[in-house]
Amino acid sequence: MDYALQTRNLAKNFGGFTATNNVSLNIEAGARHALIGPNGAGKTTLINLLTGFLEPTAGRVILQGEDVTRLGQHQRVKRGLARTFQINRLFADLTVLESVTMAVNERLGVGARFWKPVGAHHQAVDEAVALLDSLRLLDVAHATTRSLAYGKQRLIEIALALAMKPRVLLLDEPAAGVPTTESRELFESIAALPRDVTILLIEHDMDLVFRFADRISVLVGGALLTHGTPEVIASDPKVREVYLGEAICA
Amino acid sequence: MSLATFDLSPLRRADRWHPAELAFWLLPVAAYLVFPDNLVLLTQIAITALFCLSLDLILGYAGIVSLGHAAFFGFGAYAAGLLAANGIGDPLAGLAVAALASAALGFVTSFLVLRGSDLTRLMVTLGIAMMLYEVANKLTDLTGGVDGLQGIEMTPLLGRFSFDLYGKTAYWYAVAVLFLLFWAARRLVHSPFGLSLKGIRLNVARMPAIGAPVNARLSAIYTIGAAYAGIAGALLAQTTQFVALDVLSFNRSAELMLILVLGGSGSLYGAVIGTIVFMSAHHVLSDMNPEYWQFWLGALLVLVVLFARDGVMGSVRRLSHAAGGRRKGER
Numbered sequence: 001m002d003y004a005l006q007t008r009n010l011a012k013n014f015g016g017f018t019a020t021n022n023v024s025l026n027i028e029a030g031a032r033h034a035l036i037g038p039n040g041a042g043k044t045t046l047i048n049l050l051t052g053f054l055e056p057t058a059g060r061v062i063l064q065g066e067d068v069t070r071l072g073q074h075q076r077v078k079r080g081l082a083r084t085f086q087i088n089r090l091f092a093d094l095t096v097l098e099s100v101t102m103a104v105n106e107r108l109g110v111g112a113r114f115w116k117p118v119g120a121h122h123q124a125v126d127e128a129v130a131l132l133d134s135l136r137l138l139d140v141a142h143a144t145t146r147s148l149a150y151g152k153q154r155l156i157e158i159a160l161a162l163a164m165k166p167r168v169l170l171l172d173e174p175a176a177g178v179p180t181t182e183s184r185e186l187f188e189s190i191a192a193l194p195r196d197v198t199i200l201l202i203e204h205d206m207d208l209v210f211r212f213a214d215r216i217s218v219l220v221g222g223a224l225l226t227h228g229t230p231e232v233i234a235s236d237p238k239v240r241e242v243y244l245g246e247a248i249c250a
Numbered sequence: 251m252s253l254a255t256f257d258l259s260p261l262r263r264a265d266r267w268h269p270a271e272l273a274f275w276l277l278p279v280a281a282y283l284v285f286p287d288n289l290v291l292l293t294q295i296a297i298t299a300l301f302c303l304s305l306d307l308i309l310g311y312a313g314i315v316s317l318g319h320a321a322f323f324g325f326g327a328y329a330a331g332l333l334a335a336n337g338i339g340d341p342l343a344g345l346a347v348a349a350l351a352s353a354a355l356g357f358v359t360s361f362l363v364l365r366g367s368d369l370t371r372l373m374v375t376l377g378i379a380m381m382l383y384e385v386a387n388k389l390t391d392l393t394g395g396v397d398g399l400q401g402i403e404m405t406p407l408l409g410r411f412s413f414d415l416y417g418k419t420a421y422w423y424a425v426a427v428l429f430l431l432f433w434a435a436r437r438l439v440h441s442p443f444g445l446s447l448k449g450i451r452l453n454v455a456r457m458p459a460i461g462a463p464v465n466a467r468l469s470a471i472y473t474i475g476a477a478y479a480g481i482a483g484a485l486l487a488q489t490t491q492f493v494a495l496d497v498l499s500f501n502r503s504a505e506l507m508l509i510l511v512l513g514g515s516g517s518l519y520g521a522v523i524g525t526i527v528f529m530s531a532h533h534v535l536s537d538m539n540p541e542y543w544q545f546w547l548g549a550l551l552v553l554v555v556l557f558a559r560d561g562v563m564g565s566v567r568r569l570s571h572a573a574g575g576r577r578k579g580e581r
Contacts, residue, residue, distance in 0.1 A: 051459065073458035082459070089456040091449055097261055102449050105442045106461040112470070114443035119262035121442060133253050142260045160460055 002029040003062075004168045004198035005050065005081070010059035012045055012222075019045040020056070021222040027168075027200055027215075029064075034201045034209045037219035038242065043202045044086060046219065047170050050200075051083050052076050064167060077106075080167030084157045084174055086202075092146040096137060096156055099145060101128040103163035128163065135159055135189055151182040158189065168198045175205065187212060210234070218242075265440035274519065278425045289417040291533060296424035297485045299525040302509050303428075303435055303518060304478030309507075310515035311439055312471045313451035314363065317372050317503050318379030319479055321359075322352040324498030326480025328386065331399045331487035339405040341423065341488050348484030349477040356476020360469040376500070383498040399493035413489070420489035427485060428522075431478060435518055438474070447471055451516075512554055514561030523562050 005027040012020040019042045027033045035043055048054040050061055052073040060069045068076050091099045104124040105111040119125060132138050135155050140148060145156060154174060161169060174190065175183035187208060193199065203209050209216065210230050217227040220242050226233070233239055281292050301323055308314045326348035333344050363374050386393045393399050406412040411419045438444050446467055450457050457464045487493045496502065505528075513524015531550060535543035558565045 053459075074461045074463050077459065077461035085456075085459075089453055089459070091452040091456070093452055094445075094448065095260075098445060099449075101261070102442070102445050103460040105446070110442050111446050111462055112443050112467065114438045114441045117265040117437070117440045118442055118445050119258070119264060124442075125258065125261065129253065129256060129258070133256075138253070138256055141256070160456070164461060 004029040006062040008060040011057045013057045018222050023224050029198055030195055031215050032199050032213050033215045034213035035217050041219040042222040043219055047172050077164055082161040082164035082166035083170040084161045086172040088153050088157050090145045090156055095142050095144055097141040100159050100163050101125055103160045104128045107164050131159055151178045154178050171201045173202050289421045293421045293424045293489055295525055295529045296428045297482050299522045300428045301479055301482035302506055302521040302525045304475045305506050305510050306515055306521040308472055308475035312447045312468055315368050315371050316375040318375035319506055320498050320502040321379040321382045322476040322479035323483035325355050326352040326483030327487040327493045327497040330484030331402050331493040334402040339403050341404055341407050344488055345481050345484050348480040352480020353473050353477035357473040360472040364465055364468050386498055396495050402491040404488055424485050512561050514563030517563040520561055520563035
């Protein structure tokens with residue numbers, strides 16, 4: 001089996017508190033993998049460990065067969081691991097096109113060019129424009145990020161990650177704070193991503209998770225409770241007990 | 251909107267020269283004709299503007315706060331001064347040596363400065379400048395200590411224009427260097443590198459997640475800023491043919507921060523205009539009242555910070571936006 005992303009006995013302690021407890025996760029290449037669990041289960045901590053935002057107390061992170069535990073965030077990004085943030089982390093005063101072009105610049109390795117203007121780097125600009133087009137953001141391309149509605153800003157959050165042309169994409173509650181009507185559209189965009197991009201999704205909305213994911217892992221108290229196909233997870237009494245409860249019974 | 255009809259020009263046009271900018275650069279010519287007796291002051295303004303530009307690059311664009319930027323100014327001044335005092339009086343060679351020396355100092359200290367938060371950075375930059383000040387103070391054999399570095403003799407600029415008593419050569423020399431380095435800085439801030447600096451200032455936590463090596467970029471701009479400051483210091487040493495110990499003083503660093511805030515940080519013209527306003531005000535106020543002039547300067551600053559956010563350039567932007575809005579409304 002080909003794995004896009006794996007962890008081996010990954011652990012993270014904050015002082016005496018164990019946020020991630022001996023997690024060994026296998027995410028298959030091309031999977032639509034969801035990570036669920038009650039609040040405080042350590043989902044975001046796990047994402048932060050995977051991306052190198054945090055350093056683990058113990059254990060390893062393996063990206064496409066390569067041990068990346070000691071690599072910094074930007075080095076993992078260069079190897080094809082991109083993420084979005086639960087709470088927008090955008091560039092308020094830049095226009096949408098500037099933000100995305102900046103991200104594309106970094107992927108193309110022209111981010112440190114200091115002589116020719118941004119607009120003269122045609123490959124990066126063209127790619128940014130095409131990406132905005134695919135997310136239907138062209139009409140706001142020249143608007144500053146701060147002037148946009150939250151739902152649109154969520155899309156920019158995703159655009160910045162997609163600009164990395166990731167092999168593995170980690171989405172931390174992409175629909176958080178987005179009105180229901182817009183969140184459907186947002187998930188259509190995500191579902192339309194090429195199948196060879198592996199996606200790990202954290203999401204609270206169980207409807208979305210069960211519609212979107214082909215694999216689900218359940219995290220409780222920092223440890224992996226179980227994992228399997230949506231059918232298996234939905235009928236697992238342990239999962240019902242600790243987490244799903246009425247959401248599934250209803 | 252579709253790909254075919256999408257208009258890229260707002261991005262493409264961002265680096266074009268605005269007519270107002272071209273007009274702005276006629277100011278040095280106008281100043282020369284209107285105030286032919288104040289060339290020394292005008293030269294100081296050009297030099298300080300370049301120094302302020304260097305702080306703007308690291309603070310205004312990259313967001314690195316510094317209370318010790320005089321370290322690089324002074325280091326460049328001593329480098330150029332010592333070179334000329336030891337028989338190599340070519341001005342451009344002096345600028346090159348000063349730029350390299352200050353850049354090297356900037357590169358090495360960048361690793362100290364980039365650790366930690368804003369407050370740490372303030373303290374580290376302050377500390378480095380203080381140490382350098384005391385070193386220069388102590389090495390009297392080399393720097394002249396509190397008596398200053400003397401014996402600087404400059405050969406003619408480009409082998410042709412000697413530094414005259416009226417300061418004409420000095421003035422045009424300083425203005426030309428300011429303009430060239432301003433032009434280079436302008437290219438830099440409109441480049442992908444400049445854009446990534448803005449990204450770092452706006453959201454440093456996001457930058458690694460889009461694959462940008464934040465510390466390498468900050469280290470690079472800190473080095474460039476140090477080189478600019480070193481060149482400014484060298485210009486002062488060469489045009490006054492003297493280096494006083496206060497080139498390294500805390501006062502110089504703090505005043506520079508003041509000037510940048512006054513003009514508007516994050517705008518290259520803010521740095522230059524802030525310098526013109528500050529030094530003119532300084533000149534006029536100290537003429538009127540040699541003892542208490544700082545009172546009025548202080549009042550000006552408080553007013554700017556309270557009522558004209560982003561300094562002079564911020565106000566200019568808001569006014570032009572307001573005017574643009576009204577014009578659209580009329581249509």
